[in-house]
Amino acid sequence: MAANSSMAVDDSNPVQWRRDAATSRTVRILWSLGAGTFFAAALIIVFWRLYDLARQLGGESIIIAAFGALIVAILVFAFGSNTERRLERVTERLPISAPSGTSLDRALDAALGMLVMAGAIVVLMAIGRYVSTNELLALGAGPFTLLAALTIPLALVALALSSFLRSVGSLDYEERTIYLHDPDQAIDLSVIEDVSIYRVGNAAILSLEYAQPDGRYVKGPRTIAVPPEIATEVQELVAREN
Template identity: 55%
Template sequence: MDEDATASANADANANSEAGSPADAIDPVDPVDPDDPGTVQWRRDASTSWTVRLLWSLGVGTFFAAISNVVFWRLYDFTEQAGGATVEIVQTIFLATIAAVAVTVLALAVSGNSVQRLERLLEALPVPSGSPSRRGLSQALDAAVGTVVMAGLIGGLVVVGRSVAASGNGVGGVLGPAAFTGLAAISIPLALVALVLASFLRSVGAVDRTERTIYLYDPDRAIDLEVIRDVSVRRIGDIAVLSLDYAQPGGQYVAGPRRIVVPPSVAEEITGLVDSSP
């Protein structure tokens, strides 16, 4: 008798949980077969999208450049305060070293096999460097390039500001040294915006044509295209931002992401699937 009552209670609980679930476009993510011809996969991050790569490189590089500029000018001013006949020689060596590092970074970046060259360079170092991944080396090189570019920009603004302050005359009689210092300072919040955009534009997922479902990863989500009424597409560089318009069956709100980021070809695929819905 007790076993029958327990089984009946479990059956009722399962039935109630299935009947009482609200409308939701997000289902548990099922495994996607990468070899299935009905599946379209994509990955958009710094390794596959130049937009994400550029935003991440300049964003991270700006913070490193700001720190580098502070250290540079401190050391440069320190050499001036030292005095003596060797000041110009020390400053020349110091500037030549900075220029050599910048040129080396840019040369590695423009070379066709930059990651392999960086690996060989690290192997030649006398200190143990471990075995960094190629992706990690690529990100490190991107950050270094962003640092060089932004350090040149911020440093140039600082030099112009110092020159204007030393001359006592503003540029065109309007722009004083504070204007150039302000422009250099604005680069920090702009770098933060670039990093936020780089994070937003990252996307990994797949479209199952057979099941008419979009699978998103990190975080894991599954969007049923049957509840999508319309899709609008906006291009940003080599990325497409999809705005999803959900139906409301029975007047119920359907949970799910309202915007997703995909490659343009995947955006066309999703738009075609939604337009072909009965």
Template identity: 55%
Template sequence: MDADSPVDPDDPGTVQWRRDATTSRTLRLLWSFGVGTLFAMVLIIAVWRLYDIAGQAGDVFQAVILAAVAATIVTILAVVLSSNSAAQLERLLAPLPVPMPDHSGLDRVLNAALGTVIMAVFIATLMVMGRIAAQPEFLGAGGESPFTGLAAATIPLALIGLALASFLHSVGAFDRKDETIYLYDPDQAIDLADINAVSSRTVGDTAILTLEYAQPDGQYVAGPRRIVVPPAVADDVRSTVDARRLRFSEKVRQRIRGWLPSRFRSS
């Protein structure tokens, strides 16, 4: 957690969580797919253009480009599959005039590189199959349409994947004593005293918590209506809100009983 966090990380009454590409397999897959697809599209267009230009200079230059692409793919796979991928990547980046990312940054670079290789191979395979299908002895003119359409569909799917990764990203803490949820990036504090009801839906290792805010005197209370937390945190929040409602109902019941004459009170 941030050093300026309002909660004590050593407090046993505080539950902390971090869900990002470094801690959640779902987020890592979504982020790698989204970023990898976009990078793959850019690289395929660039390599294809260079390959066409090299063809005007001779077959040797085209072979050099293909060899460079193959060497890059092999290098990326070797680094990713290495037992110490971060150290291997750090060694490769050391000679370059770029700031060295931290450990989580190196992990993101590796995930993006692996996603780029996988999606580049997938999209390139579709393009090659489309060209083969368009040959007269196969489907002829227009035979490449299903393959090019599927390749083009990876772009909106990649954007959806990035949007989901952004929505599911969650870093925060739940202070049971103060009955407050603290969210980070961006910083927000949700006082459970402002919450009337809570419902949750669990998908895998993720719980989407829906918050129903109270409206004192009909006033709108600002705050997130849906947040993503671990299932255990969702259970804690729901139990806390239910307990608050029971305490409030008991106070109202006792106050009403205090107003009633003694003969109307239940024994």
């Protein structure tokens, strides 16, 4: 039975769940903005180098038009219909295979994240330049340049969070066990003394407090991310055990 099912809980059947970029908006946004930031930084560097070179040759408009066309193409592929078919037609004469399915979805998410973060970085840099040119702040463009630079470490945090919030597993009521996959782990609820739940977007973070029988340390994850309904079920099962 799926975790988001509205049916009554059947203790004889494990409840399965999957939280990834395809099923969780929080994971998807974090992945999109995290990966997109690095692509955005690369895009800005490439654009500026090519623009600077083209300006010396009087061809700035060509570079602007090319990057404008790239942005339009990304938006068309991301929001248009029959995306896979469109991409196949574009790449059929190229020595590469077009991504499809989940790979295509993640690529489009990263591309959209790239556009969003490129826009944010450019706006920050433009504001900094305007402030510096007009001497509106004593610090000049420093604060805005710092904010633009901070997008890189923040992107790493976003990617780490998307990885942490991603989870696949099942809750077995009969065995009183949580089975996690990728990597495979089993959490015996009989050795859990207390459970705390913290909500993060559409996810629930379970903080598990393990018993220490005879003073022995019990191996196992102390914090896991699961759907809210699974978190509630786990908390109730632990309460019954104790």
